[in-house]
Amino acid sequence: GQQVMQIPQYQHVQEGEDFTTYCNSSTTLSNIQWYKQRPGGHPVFLIQLVKSGEVKKQKRLTFQFGEAKKNSSLHITATQTTDVGTYFCAGKVVNNNDMRFGAGTRLTVKP
Amino acid sequence: EADIYQTPRYLVIGTGKKITLECSQTMGHDKMYWYQQDPGMELHLIHYSYGVNSTEKGDLSSESTVSRIRTEHFPLTLESARPSHTSQYLCASSDWGDYNEQFFGPGTRLTVL
Numbered sequence: 001g002q003q004v005m006q007i008p009q010y011q012h013v014q015e016g017e018d019f020t021t022y023c024n025s026s027t028t029l030s031n032i033q034w035y036k037q038r039p040g041g042h043p044v045f046l047i048q049l050v051k052s053g054e055v056k057k058q059k060r061l062t063f064q065f066g067e068a069k070k071n072s073s074l075h076i077t078a079t080q081t082t083d084v085g086t087y088f089c090a091g092k093v094v095n096n097n098d099m100r101f102g103a104g105t106r107l108t109v110k111p
Numbered sequence: 112e113a114d115i116y117q118t119p120r121y122l123v124i125g126t127g128k129k130i131t132l133e134c135s136q137t138m139g140h141d142k143m144y145w146y147q148q149d150p151g152m153e154l155h156l157i158h159y160s161y162g163v164n165s166t167e168k169g170d171l172s173s174e175s176t177v178s179r180i181r182t183e184h185f186p187l188t189l190e191s192a193r194p195s196h197t198s199q200y201l202c203a204s205s206d207w208g209d210y211n212e213q214f215f216g217p218g219t220r221l222t223v224l
Contacts, residue, residue, distance in 0.1 A: 030209055031209065031210055033212060033213075035213075037151075039151065041217075042201055042215040042216065042217055042218050043154070043201070043203075043213075043215050044215070045212035045213065045214070048210060048212065050210060086151055088154065090213075092209055098142075098159065099213065100156075100170075101153070101154045101156075103152075103153040104151075104152070104153060104154070106151055
């Protein structure tokens with residue numbers, strides 16, 4: 001079964017609004033990765049979080065890893081049309097073999 | 112330039128045909144993966160390999176098979192294609208270790224008529 005849950009499945013925003021997607025696991029994750037897939041493209045790695053409570057920023061994107069290392073979030077401030085795409089989290093459960101992807105959040109931005 | 116390649120990019124084929132989707136990477140990665148994805152939807156892991164002569168089935172049951180005879184090459188084969196196999200197939204690779212990102216190929220869009 002799916003080890004990494006991601007919500008929401010879809011998000012429609014007006015350009016300039018903020019956007020957040022959440023990733024949750026019932027078990028502790030050793031690390032979490034975030035990927036972006038543009039329409040018609042393939043997933044591209046954005047960032048990795050490893051430490052409990054870690055926060056990283058990339059311009060308008062803020063990534064957080066929960067204190068218990070069971071959840072993560074990606075927040076985009078003031079969305080632009082270039083942010084359109086599907087955002088996937090991928091987490092590795094401690095003592096498990098490999099990364100597992102969440103179902104993704106598809107973001108559409110209305111100009 | 113180090114990269115990951117998939118061919119063909121698009122394939123339209125009739126029911127019952129045997130097909131092989133090619134995936135090659137020049138990054139020297141030990142780990143390779145095949146995902147099945149309907150447009151804009153969830154990534155379903157169908158096969159993975161941790162090195163030469165290592166292949167494992169993923170979380171989603173698939174009628175396809177894979178082989179890993181060379182480190183850089185991880186082809187996926189469907190012995191008898193069916194319309195239910197219509198999807199996008201993404202190949203990915205990563206270096207050994209727990210904290211390495213996956214690099215994805217451009218994908219093959221398969222349509223079975």
